[in-house]
Amino acid sequence: MAETPAGAGQPRLERRLGLTDAVVIGLGSMIGAGVFSALTPAAVAAGSGLLLGLGLAAVVAYCNATSSARLAARYPASGGTYVYGRERLGPFWGYLAGWSFVVGKTASCAAMALTVGTYVWPGHQREVAVAAVVALTALNYTGVRKAAWLTRAIVAVVLLVLIAVVMAGLTSGQAQAARLAITPDAGVSGVLQAAGLLFFAFAGYARIATLGEEVRDPARTIPRAIPIALGVTLVVYAAVAATALAVLGPQRLAASAAPLAEAVGAAGMPALAPVVRAGAAIAALGSLLALILGVSRTTLAMARDRYLPPALAAVHPRFTVPHRAEVAVGVVVSALVLTTDLRGAIGFSSFGVLVYYAIANASAWTLSPGEGRPPLAVPVLGLAGCVALAFSLPPVSVLSGSAVLAAGAVLYGTRRVPRRR
Incomplete structure (x- = not known):
């Protein structure tokens, strides 16, 4: 008897997103809070060598993007690498990819929500964070195209803020003086750690692949949207990182809590600092929106295969979104925001x-x-790069990440053994 494909016969999501929508969702996922916050820890790890780390992270991200685009064209369904791993490597590897994504990105959701709260109302960041999660979950509940339109507006605002930062730096005499002091002052380990930290800011292009079931003509649209979004993001990040280094220098950048706001102040335009802070809050809001969107779709795919509660596989009859998965993600993120300090997450x-x-x-x-x-070199280099960057992260991150992955593997085993019997 032929085996029934996973998820067969269940309600499908409606294909509403075109190329522009997919690119904008990818940009909203990448050009977010990472560019406002990742430069400081990268400078701590590598000094001015963070530019080398940025280049290395971009190479690995390009390989990942190319592999993801080819796979998404082949398997245009919600779930991203959860689906690809399941179909190409076997159920366990698909499950492990989905587990890594859902757990890791749920923590990222909470971190982005707290970032919004910190910038909007210091001292009351948890309350603001929960309000942001509730509002964006409600928005996603009413349809993916509304989320795409809001993401488009957020991306436009953040890009304007970052252009203002770069222009302020380029016209600053401070930048001319500081540029002379920039030399690659980090070893290989520092550059690798900076690349691992900066990779966090590139990782949003997966959101395009996880929305594969809602993209029109996915075999054509997804392979075009991912490289476009990644290329625009790389240009923006390189310009912003070079500006911050030129204006502040590596030592001052490594010590800054709000590097881009401090950079415009040092460039002689302190009036821009509140605008930059507002842009950071908006960027974190955009990242949170895209994260909730992506995590809920991977949750949907895993629930269809009964690795998560099957009730989460429901699709709303009117809005055609995985409404139970979205509500579940919103509840878990809100609980984390209220109870957990997620700096280490x-x-x-x-x-x-x-x-x-x-x-x-x-x-x-x-x-x-x-x-x-x-080309074979792309997945080979991407795989090797991911492993190298993962184990170059701080030991606490490697140990905690490995422990959570091991817990997921144990959970997989406990769910599979009774079914085989």
């Missing part, structure tokens, strides 16, 4: 994301040329 999230993309590259490696496999 950023490192864990980076570890989980790198494991997720390692599985994506391994899956792409198994494609045949007729199935649209990228």
